Amino acid sequence: MRARHGHRGYRGHGTFSARPPLRSIRYGGQRHSPRTLRTGHGNPAGAERSPGRVSRGRIPRTRGGPQPPGAIRPRTCVVPEDHYRGATAGSSLVPRTARAGDPAPRDPGSVVNRRSVHYDAIVVGGGVVGVSTAYVLAGRGLSVLLLERYAPVHEHGSSHGDSRMIRFDYEENVYVEMAARAYRAWEDLAKRLGRPVFRRTGICNLAPAGSEVLETLETRLRDCELPHERLAGRAFADRFPQLNLPQNSEAIYQPDSAVLFADEVVRSLWDCVLEYGVDALTETEVVSIDPRDDHVEVTASDGRSWSGTRLVLAAGGWTDRWLNALGIDVDLVVTRELLAYFPRAGAVPHEAGAMPNVIDYHTSDPFYCVPQVRVPGVKAGCHRTGRVVKADDPEEVDDTNLASVREFIGRRCPHLSRDPVAVKHCLYTNSADYHFILDCHPDHANVVVAAGFSGHGFKFGPVLGEILAARLFGETPPVDTSLFGLERFSSPSVLKPRTLA
Structure with a gap:
């Protein structure tokens, strides 16, 4: 496939508790209980060995949580030398992840895993999608190399900041199903870590009364049997004093939305893949990806090279150049989105748990608010501008x-x-229709591309890892991914861009 598509004329864009009240949800006419939507149980073959299980002749890795006290964990990852400094008797066995500003290793060759430089899978990109994919692949017992150009949670891309929304207010069923699976996966991560990774807040979608967006959202929430309320006037003002809803406007409130602690979960996922034995190389810029018949060769700017049986490309805002280099003529448009944090000016609380997430459709480009988490202010921006x-x-x-x-x-x-107390930026890597790209290379089935998350992908991290692992091994993904194929760009005239945030 060499479908050339360009769209440069772009207008630049819970508290930790027991199960949240996500009732059984309907998708495509079939009813799924929350238990069936849990991550990690997507293989219909159950306990049978699948193509993605332990490679022949390789010793399986530990697949549970942290090893018991006294267990020896070999240092197999290229990370800054001070990664293990400061450890004392009785300190956590989970090593500190590399942080921005940490020095690069002085002698990477002496630190990299002593085994062969061939891996079962290589993941290029260590943001939330890449590290989630490495986590899933390593959990299958595979040898995995994770390559990150900067340090974890760097501010050059799309996986940094103190907060992201988890929400279910989508027009497309597949995103609702993915959000439900992701909610469970984030909760599972919180249990493993022993600390919360999100805070339940609910979400208010605001728009003029009778607008199409409200009707669409209410219909979708009703079809999926998700709880929601329609509020206006005094009922809204009493419930949410943080917000001023105009006259002749309404809000749809959905209580299951949450605020995800974004940079904390990315760091925690890095810690988890290190525990699994993933070779995670930071400050490593990839300059060449060469797919072959039975493997993929990868070269870094400093001359180091590796080979892998399979490769996942999850390079965020840098993916467009790789698509062109790999012969996939689908353009991605990168925008640098502005966001700012606004401090409280009165006694009304605006912290997560007191204030809901907000998406405001009173303008053609929706604004959003995320309640205060760590930075002392409410995060706000205008989507895709x-x-x-x-x-x-x-x-x-x-x-x-x-x-x-x-x-x-x-x-x-x-x-x-x-x-504002702070002004920040985040890259959006936009596809022409604002839907994701989760597909195999048309000529190399052992290369999978993850791209085009268009400003709404972070919340799905764990599910995206499952989907990409399934695509990598020719398995049936846990959700229907027909919306996310590369082939759709062969007919750009029929692409229908998403209209909601």
Whole structure:
């Protein structure tokens, strides 16, 4: 397939508890209970060996949680030398993940795993999608190499910051199903870590009364049997004093939405893959990916090279150049989206748990708010309004965009200051229809591409890892992925872009 598609004329875009009240949900006419949506149980063959299980002749890795005290964990990962410094008797066996600013290893050759430099799978990109995929693959007992250009949770891409929304208010059924599976997976991660990774907040979608967006969301929530309320006027104001809902407007409130502690979960997933024995190389820029008949060769800018039987490309805003290099003529548009944190200006609480997530459809480009988590302010931005950039372009604050976000805060959040305490950026890697790309290379089935997450992919991290692992081994994915294929770009005229956030 060499479908050329370009769209450069772009307008640049729970508390930790027992089970949340996600009732059994209907998808495609079939009813699934929350238990059937749990991650890690997607193989219909049950306990039988699948193509993605332990390779012949390789000793399976430990697949549970942390090893017991006294267990020896070999140092098999390329990480900064001070990774293990500061350990004392009785300290956690989970090593500290590399942080931005850590020095690179002085002699990577002496630190890399002593076994062969051939791996069952190589994952390029250590953001939430890449590290989630490495986590799933290593859990299958495979030897995995994870390559990250920077340090974990760096601020150059899309997997940083203190918060992301988990939400179910999608027009497409597959995203609702994926969100339900991801919710369970994040809860499982919290149990493994022994600490919360999200906080349940609910979400309010705001729009003019009778608007199509409200009707669409309410229909979808009803079809999926998800709880929701339609609020307006005094009932809304009493319930959510943080927000000013205009007259002749309504809100749909869905209580199961949550705030995910974004950078914390990415660091925790890095810790987990290190426990699984993944060779995780930071500060490693890949300059060559060469698919062969039975393996893929990868080379870094410093001359190091590795081979893998299979490869997952999850390079975020840098993926577009790799698609072209690999002969996949599908354009991705990268935008640098502005977000700002606005501090409280009164006594009304705005922390996660007191304030809901918000998506506001009163304008053609929806605004959003995420309640305060760690940074002392409510996060706000305007979805898909960033400037078109290259991933390596220097950051510049768009004063016009910032002014529009400040105006939004002034009219919608009366108890917040309009002067932000911080202004940040996040890359959106947008496909033409704002749907994901989760597919095999058309000529190399051992190469899988993960791209085009278009500003709404982070929450799905664990499920994306499951899907990519399944695609890598020719298995049936845990959800229907027909919406995410590369073939759809062969007919760009029939692509229908998503209209909701």
